[in-house]
Amino acid sequence: EAQVTQNPRYLITVTGKKLTVTCSQNMNHEYMSWYRQDPGLGLRQIYYSMNVEVTDKGDVPEGYKVSRKEKRNFPLILESPSPNQTSLYFCASSFSPPSAPNEQETQYFGPGTRLLVL
């Protein structure tokens, strides 16, 4: 089954304790992306990756890191989490980049990771 998986689905942590949220897709997609969703603010893009070893900042990259060592995986790293990073995080992937989208397949979203930073 084609899917984007994220782990963990729920996480409670404390300020300053490094954490990683994993994202994996099994569709051989080239474009992968991380978003955070906050009430009243909709989704905001954190980082995106066009392919292996190619990553770029989205609108809200501060406090986050990513890596793309393999095509299928795109982990989100919070080196020193702070309470303002409490949010719902989504990973997404697509075969084509958004500037040249395949009409039938744009982004597939993961189920989300709820993060609470105390």
Place this chain on the structure above:
Amino acid sequence: SQQGEEDPQALSIQEGENATMNCSYKTSINNLQWYRQNSGRGLVHLILIRSNEREKHSGRLRVTLDTSKKSSSLLITASRAADTASYFCATTPNRDDKIIFGKGTRLHILP
């Protein structure tokens, strides 16, 4: 902020009626997409319209795009209870591969 804006923020209509949501954005775009989200779950892609297109249809969905006004509308005809969800527009600016989402419209279909 480059975020777009959906209008209205919330909409309640009777089952069977048509629902119209609007999206405005700020920069020139390559394409615009609409997504649906059910209660905190992942988003589901509904339809894509390119900047050189003015109208697209997909089943009960009709999307229009007016690039001169930097706006788009999503019409859902003959609404059903299962259409209850939040709807987001997302734009890709020209010469960029970012994706910018609006804040969404919460649609509630009343039985």
